[in-house]
Amino acid sequence: MARPNEEVEALLREYADLIAITGGDAFKQRAYERAARAIGGHPEDISRLEPADLREIPGVGKSIADKVDEYLHTGHVSVIDERRATIPPGVRELMSIPTLGPKKAMSLYEDRGIASVDDLVAAIRRDELQGLKGFGPKTQENILHGVELARQAGGRILLDAASSLAEEAVGELAGAEGCERVAFAGSLRRMKETIGDIDILAAATDPDPVMDAFTALPLVAEVVMHGSKKTTVRTTAGFQLDLRVLPPDSWGAGLQYFTGSQAHNIRTREIALRKGLKLSEYGLFDAKTGKKRAARTEEDVYHRLGLPWIPPTLREDRGEVAAAQRDELPGLVTLEDIRGDLHTHTDLTDGLASLAQMVETAAARGYSYYAVTDHAPELRMQQMTEEKMLAQREEVRTLDGKHRKLRLLHGTELNIDPDGNVDWPGEFLAGFDLCVASIHSHFGLDRAAQTRRLIRACENPHVNVIGHPTTRKIGSRAGIDADLDEVFAACARTGTALEVNGHPNRLDLRDEHILLARRHGVKFAIDSDAHTTGELGHIRYGVGTAQRGWLTADEVINTWPLGRLRRFFRAPGRPGR
Structure with a gap:
């Protein structure tokens, strides 16, 4: 994953927003939005490209290429810094609310002194937007709904961004000393539409070299916790990755356990209990003797529970366990x-x-x-x-x-x-x-x-x-x-x-x-x-x-x-x- 592409994409999108806020040319605004999308999706790391090569990217002309080159060499773009200085900080925060565009954000600031999302929510609830053009009851209702939507998504990332981070980490850890297996798990493996923390699972007899390799990944900005069983890091963009290292002979049980969901795992543990078994991330054990009955593969764990392997994308407790017991799981599209x-x-x-x-x-x-x-x-x-x-x-x-x-x-x-x-x-x-x-x-x-x-x-x-x-x-x-x-x-x-x-x-x-x-x-x-x-x-x-x-x-x-x-x-x- 070429993170400079994402940084520049965000920068150009910000500039497009700033153009819109200040009433700039709509065609210029769309040109920067188009260039941002092109750079974000460009397969090569743009930090390795010369300005002439940047201009080969669709939608990136000389002016935009020069700004990108300036940012890559200095970490700043002077014209963007100047434009930022003319905009109150709260206005761009207001623009993050779905349905609230640049003109309305600026109007709220200039006419009512509103410079934050919290200020806006309070003003609506106190009915302080009366008489402000474009802010009738329906608009205010939509704004409150938009704020709720944005807050629900707060701290979570889209599936593609999570996949890129996880795949980069997994690819790097695969070569770590003593690492026998590594994969991502959790809600990302279940392909949920947004992801909170990214869960990575590794199998190794000695966990320490794998943990050390994890904390040394280029994407790591901060090590939150470093242990022999679990290590947590935070990326430069603030996303959290958790690595758990298990013994190789517990791989299947660990992958099943940490893929979840919690509700699905409760179902499988209930089945285990009815069979006189105990299921954990380390394996499926006889409840009386403690003897391990299955653990190396997910298929072994499910089979010992009397179930076929259940695809991760179905593990949401929506009837998949009952369907598996009836041998009625669908053959999913791939x-x-x-x-x-x-x-x-x-x-x-x-x-x-x-x-x-x-x-x-x-x-x-x-x-x-x-x-x-x-x-x-x-x-x-x-x-x-x-x-x-x-x-x-x-x-x-x-x-x-x-x-x-x-x-x-x-x-x-x-x-x-x-x-x-x-x-x-x-x-x-x-x-x-x-x-x-x-x-x-x-x-x-x-x-x-x-x-x-x-x-x-x-x-x-x-x-x-x-x-x-x-x-x-x-x-x-x-x-x-x-x-x-x-x-x-x-x-x-x-x-x-x-x-x-x-x-x-x-x-x-x-x-x-x-x-x-x-x-x-x-x-x-x-x-x-x-x-x-x-x-x-x-x-x-x-x-x-x-x-x-x-x-x-x-x-x-x-x-x-x-x-x-x-x-x-x-x-x-x-x-x-």
């Missing part, structure tokens, strides 16, 4: 089952890589098919036209077949308007191989209106997939208020797939919604929603979320052969292409 990605973007709209680059990366992933689905014209900032889309279609057809075994699909991501309509007339939509339809605006409509708009989109014969159905962004935007049970029933009735969006800040649908939707017999698409070549890998987080929702490969349309997928898109009630 990353290897995915034959293609059905929701991606290029630099024709808000992506950062060309169509050719995205296709080349999709081919390298071994896909059988790949769909490009750039935005339609109702998302006006993308300035899409029929002419641009038709030109892209020609490029898609030209590239199709140039990579062995990879077939290309030309699609689009349509915008669902407040009434449930989508971009472009039916005759134009009929020319696409597939259409993803998503909500990108009017998030505050009431429950009935949101439900109607989604159902109407499902009923459009040209819409194949509903993208990121609830529109949520983890820690920053709650999902829309809709009767999802009705929406899921409509998707099943119309043959419209629901997306499991793998972008780490979305993971939408979330696992609980997948569990509800699959009861209706809905089909799903697991997509990356990639805007860069590196983001195509986000599909693994979608797969993890799908597993948490108990999905099998047959329920996911992009595990199917292309012929079956095309037949699904052209099912009765949907026009032929």
